[in-house]
Amino acid sequence: MILPEETSRIASERVASLPFEPEPTTMLESIRPISRQRAAMKPRSRMATVQEFCIEKSIAGIAFISFAFIILILVFVFREALPLFTGNATDDVGRVPLFRLFTFSWQPVSNTPAYGIYPLIFGSFKVTLISVAVAAPVAILAALFTTVFAPKAIKEILKPCIEILAGFPSVVIGFFALTVLASAVQKLFGIDYRLNAFTGGLALSLAVIPIIFTITEDALSALPKSMREASLALGATPWETAAFVLLPAATPGVFAAILLGVGRAFGETMIVLMATGNAALISPSIFQSVRTMSATIGAEMAEVVFGDAHYSILFFIGICLFLFSLVLNLTAEFVVRNYLMKRFSGSSR
């Protein structure tokens, strides 16, 4: 419902913004004389100005609340990790200086605790790499198929199906990996360890595929139709058009999609916790178990003695995760804006 107050404002704004008489519409017809009068006398009532002001500020406030939450969480995480930096972190054995984190053994609950986070960092990168290496080609090809080749009916089934995968609870994917996928992978490759980096990466790719797919699909459908038509008109086959014209043109979007996929894989907790075996090893083999940073926080936070060195170290790992995703997002922003956009959108900009 439109109140007279509002209609008059809409009308007055139209009058102000349009250099010529607006097209008469049936609804405005009846109230035009009044609105014109008002517009002439005082452009905006005081009431409306106040209302406008309040709405504007409250929306801005809501936007800032989300920003404030992020800041607050950051402050909290840093505060909990602070004892490590000031040298006040202690465990049952004694003080834990920061340098003990930069070692190769993770045995935090022990009579001689070892807090080396290198295996965890290694584990996170290994699983992320495997999952994105599996997910990116699948997702990009799937996006190409749905935008370029698929008949409308198939597209309308396929697209929501892949997108629903994004809404799957990760604990379900994790359990599926633990029970079904792990046995299948073990049989297929004849490996000793059921739960390993590869199984974890494969399970993780189920969570990453929809993200890369959705964003790539958006990037491809946003391309001007003329591009495709021109390519086909020049005699390129549909496949050539897709692979050498459309995909390169959508590169900024595809790149952003992959980076977001990397971010998702890096931060994912439940799937890797259930599927990778969580042994903190540094091994070049993809069939060895790994322990990731996120899984470590997820598994250990619940039982840790609050306030002691182990607790602070878990928050320190949280800071590492945060810094990584920050760098990832900044890179995405920077590369997409300054390099890829310029290169691929040609001379028009």
Next chain:
Amino acid sequence: MKIKKAAAVAVIGAVTLCGALAVYAATKTITVKGSDTMVILAQRWAEKYMAKDSNVTVQVTGGGSGVGISALINGTTDICDASRPMKKSEQEKLKQKYNTIGVEIPVARDGITLYANEGNPVNELSLDQIKAIYLGEIKNWKDVGGSDAKIIVYGRENSSGTFEFFRDEVLKGADYSPLVQSLPGTAAIVNAVANDNNGIGYGGAAYAKGVKRIKVRKTASSPAYEATLQTITAGKYPIARYLYLYVRAKPTGEMKAYIDWILSPEGQSVVNDVGYFPLK
């Protein structure tokens, strides 16, 4: 018309509110928080007790022994479930805040069972062999009388009370081999071992479904026992532990009644139903 309606709504609202308040005032709430190992047991206790005494509400949450103990320290829970004894650093924190080191009440026993795949020919292991397997010194099943295959060792996450109990009692305080795969929760371990011909894992006796329970010998020559009610209550099974409740001060009133009921034959029979072992 409008006024009548408003009045009616107000009256109904007021009556409901008063009723709710009255109910709220009449029921005492006991909050219980802690160990995930004990959460099923604690819930069963709470249900049975509330069915018996409708004036008391018992709220049970899991989260882990550490979460429960820190809640006890922060004053956000009345009772804490723990599958491990309280640590010194935690006792000190409790002392700083409440000038008490808390009251420890053993409420049930649990036998740590070793699981193997049902197709595994090995039926019994000695404590030393188990230790060597978890330290990574024995790597092949043929060294303990099985077939020639690599042992895939599963354990709990280091946050679990079972992890620490097993390390202290079986590994005699030494660290697990880095090759031990740690899984979140006993159910995940049972599942992994059930699907893995060469797997071995440990956990509460209640969870052993679809896997073989390995009998345990105290020394190489002593008889092997399975974790059963008889062997555990008789103290014959070598790796048994207590499960605890912790409270800040000596319980009184409703809380005392609840804990007394848990320790009574009726409460202890629940322990048996859930798959753990009663104290006596």
